Amino acid sequence: MWLRCGCAASLRVLASPLRVLGLRRCNTAAFMPESTGFGGVSGRSGLQEFSVSSSESFWAAVARHRLSWIRPFTAVQDCDLSRGRIRWFEGGKLNVSVNCLDRHVHTCPDRVALMWERDEKGSEVRYTYRELLEMTCRVGNLLRRHGVKKGDCVTIYMPTCPLAVASMLACARIGAAHNVVFAGFSAEALAERIRDAQSSTVITVNQGIRGGKILELKKTVDTAVQSCPTVQQVFVAMRTDSPVAMTARDIAMEEEMLKEDVVCEPAAMNSEDTLFLLYTSGSTGKPKGLVHTQAGYLLYAALTHRYVFNYHDGDVFGCVADIGWITGHSYGVYGPLANGGTTVLFESTPVYPDPGRYWDMVERLQINQFYGAPTAIRLLLKFGDEWVNKYDRSSLKTLGSVGEPINTEAWEWYYRVVGEERCPVVDTWWQTETGGICIAPRPSDPDAEIVPGMAMRPFFGIKPALMDTEGKVISGNDASGALCLAQPWPGMARTIHNDHQRFMETYCQPYPGYFFTGDGAYRSVEGYYQITGRLDDVINVSGHRIGTAEIEDAVNQCPAVAESAVIGYSHDIKGQAVFAFVVLKKNVDVEEADLSRQLNGIVSEKIAKYACPDFIQFVQRLPKTRSGKIMRRVLRKVVELDLDSLGDLSTLDDPAAVQEIIQGHRDTSMKST
Numbered sequence: 001m002w003l004r005c006g007c008a009a010s011l012r013v014l015a016s017p018l019r020v021l022g023l024r025r026c027n028t029a030a031f032m033p034e035s036t037g038f039g040g041v042s043g044r045s046g047l048q049e050f051s052v053s054s055s056e057s058f059w060a061a062v063a064r065h066r067l068s069w070i071r072p073f074t075a076v077q078d079c080d081l082s083r084g085r086i087r088w089f090e091g092g093k094l095n096v097s098v099n100c101l102d103r104h105v106h107t108c109p110d111r112v113a114l115m116w117e118r119d120e121k122g123s124e125v126r127y128t129y130r131e132l133l134e135m136t137c138r139v140g141n142l143l144r145r146h147g148v149k150k151g152d153c154v155t156i157y158m159p160t161c162p163l164a165v166a167s168m169l170a171c172a173r174i175g176a177a178h179n180v181v182f183a184g185f186s187a188e189a190l191a192e193r194i195r196d197a198q199s200s201t202v203i204t205v206n207q208g209i210r211g212g213k214i215l216e217l218k219k220t221v222d223t224a225v226q227s228c229p230t231v232q233q234v235f236v237a238m239r240t241d242s243p244v245a246m247t248a249r250d251i252a253m254e255e256e257m258l259k260e261d262v263v264c265e266p267a268a269m270n271s272e273d274t275l276f277l278l279y280t281s282g283s284t285g286k287p288k289g290l291v292h293t294q295a296g297y298l299l300y301a302a303l304t305h306r307y308v309f310n311y312h313d314g315d316v317f318g319c320v321a322d323i324g325w326i327t328g329h330s331y332g333v334y335g336p337l338a339n340g341g342t343t344v345l346f347e348s349t350p351v352y353p354d355p356g357r358y359w360d361m362v363e364r365l366q367i368n369q370f371y372g373a374p375t376a377i378r379l380l381l382k383f384g385d386e387w388v389n390k391y392d393r394s395s396l397k398t399l400g401s402v403g404e405p406i407n408t409e410a411w412e413w414y415y416r417v418v419g420e421e422r423c424p425v426v427d428t429w430w431q432t433e434t435g436g437i438c439i440a441p442r443p444s445d446p447d448a449e450i451v452p453g454m455a456m457r458p459f460f461g462i463k464p465a466l467m468d469t470e471g472k473v474i475s476g477n478d479a480s481g482a483l484c485l486a487q488p489w490p491g492m493a494r495t496i497h498n499d500h501q502r503f504m505e506t507y508c509q510p511y512p513g514y515f516f517t518g519d520g521a522y523r524s525v526e527g528y529y530q531i532t533g534r535l536d537d538v539i540n541v542s543g544h545r546i547g548t549a550e551i552e553d554a555v556n557q558c559p560a561v562a563e564s565a566v567i568g569y570s571h572d573i574k575g576q577a578v579f580a581f582v583v584l585k586k587n588v589d590v591e592e593a594d595l596s597r598q599l600n601g602i603v604s605e606k607i608a609k610y611a612c613p614d615f616i617q618f619v620q621r622l623p624k625t626r627s628g629k630i631m632r633r634v635l636r637k638v639v640e641l642d643l644d645s646l647g648d649l650s651t652l653d654d655p656a657a658v659q660e661i662i663q664g665h666r667d668t669s670m671k672s673t
């Protein structure tokens with residue numbers, strides 16, 4: 001598991017400064033020990049081909065080698081994408097927390113598992129594997145004592161902190177599923193997720209603290225559970241010293257944990273038992289709870305963590321994503337811990353207390369792999385190089401990017417300034433549904449080029465396909481289409497909680513026999529993949545996914561609003577920003593500025609602050625087809641000021657509506673709300 005590859009790729013910038021090349025070739029068996037059983041496969045591209053053409057042999061070997069099983073699996077896979085049936089490693093039993101903790105405690109109990117970079121700079125706290133196991137066991141026993149059973153689902157509404165990780169692992173230990181809800185979500189959004197997950201137990205903190213600001217998380221939970229009849233108990237941990245009002249339902253978490261034993265019997269879980277639900281936005285107003293299961297998810301998170309980032313034993317892995325998102329799950333928690341790694345939990349923001357925060361942390365914690373979002377990179381590059389250069393970044397070996405396309409300017413800055421042209425930048429494409437990275441420049445042969453702003457190469461076991469508008473597979477290169485994955489892989493989501501039909505309709509039915517990702521992609525002449533953006537009504541604001549329908553649902557709840565249409569438009573820091581066209585009810589007599597404030601208040605109350613419109617244009621009517629469908633394509637063109645390509649307006653019910661909107665748009669000249 002922790003075998004070092006003897007071929008740390010030494011990197012050089014050759015002819016084009018943006019082509020990153022390594023010089024030495026790597027011994028395949030040293031690179032991936034399982035490959036000795038793969039019948040003469042050599043090189044990393046050879047491994048990739050084998051992993052796709054002999055998928056069962058590949059995954060069986062990797063699963064045996066990298067996971068600790070209580071009982072070995074009897075079938076590698078039983079999948080049929082056309083029926084939405086996905087099963088891996090059936091017959092096998094294991095415990096995810098044992099894989100992430102106990103086995104490392106046996107070999108290296110004092111190795112640091114977590115480095116908690118608290119919001120207060122310079123006050124980081126380290127937890128060894130032994131300490132994290134003990135904390136996890138106490139939480140596991142506490143949950144068990146309070147009646148949490150195998151198969152229950154515990155909602156976790158906490159900032160990124162060790163106790164949140166221990167809570168996730170404790171659920172895994174006793175066989176409960178977890179449902180981590182990003183602590184920036186509002187009470188209503190939290191309540192909706194608690195109800196859908198049917199949680200009777202919630203874990204939270206008294207207050208969060210981020211960027212120096214206090215977040216009243218317990219109060220948010222109090223409001224949320226009022227509309228959640230299933231909730232019987234709320235565990236409240238103390239992140240700050242401020243006491244909070246406790247109700248009969250609330251349990252002081254740390255106090256009760258002290259009463260618990262540091263040994264907790266792990267449950268023997270079936271490979272396909274649920275490990276967690278994670279809610280994400282789709283193209284309807286209702287978020288979907290993607291279901292990930294035990295063995296396949298863990299294996300995929302571990303393997304991608306090891307190979308995409310070239311993670312080696314002893315490295316410090318710095319993923320700055322919040323645990324409330326899939327990136328925090330797979331690369332803040334499960335991947336690194338399954339690999340016996342040291343992982344950083346980042347609680348703060350990139351600009352707190354100043355724009356040097358990340359790089360100060362890199363120097364202090366000696367981070368080797370840094371994994372962040374393009375939106376933060378774009379923001380930081382505007383503050384200038386001096387904030388980066390102030391700090392020693394010689395520990396860095398790999399830089400990762402995730403969540404949205406990284407533009408060339410940001411990529412170059414990341415590569416040249418942050419990485420001092422030494423570190424490969426891996427632009428990783430994946431999604432909540434895929435469980436782990438599916439397309440990334442690495443692993444590839446050490447001398448393989450990296451093209452800026454491209455995810456490039458499929459990971460082991462991943463077979464991308466591009467589809468044309470008629471649903472046919474595009475075979476050639478230099479082509480664009482709908483991005484599908486042609487065969488199942490262990491990390492993929494199994495279903496949508498309580499709604500397998502929606503899972504089928506969203507992912508399996510659009511291109512029968514394929515998994516449809518919802519993204520478009522371009523395949524270059526060389527065969528590299530570049531993600532071109534969502535094909536559905538989902539937008540990506542600062543790397544956070546949000547359905548335009550969700551925002552519209554919130555906006556439409558304002559009594560003054562008759563209807564609305566929300567679109568995403570490009571924004572130089574956030575990637576995409578939110579633009580809302582709003583039609584008011586007749587005889588509404590409110591100042592537009594007041595109404596804008598009111599609408600922003602509603603959206604942040606119903607969803608979260610990041611979903612608030614950046615611009616609101618009040619219009620008389622929306623452009624619609626004769627069948628009543630809003631023509632968002634037209635609205636997008638208006639906002640992009642691309643009036644020459646409005647396209648065919650003949651299907652519009654009333655083409656004059658477009659002229660009105662164009663005029664209104666000119667008049668408001670993008671007034672900020």
Ligand code: AMP
Nearest residue numbers: 402403404405428429430431432531545
């Ligand atoms: P989420 O499930 O919230 O992680 O969002 C996944 C979506 O983010 C994908 O479907 C893409 O639209 C977008 N995304 C993630 N990573 C990348 C990337 N490297 N390049 C382009 N888009 C990305």
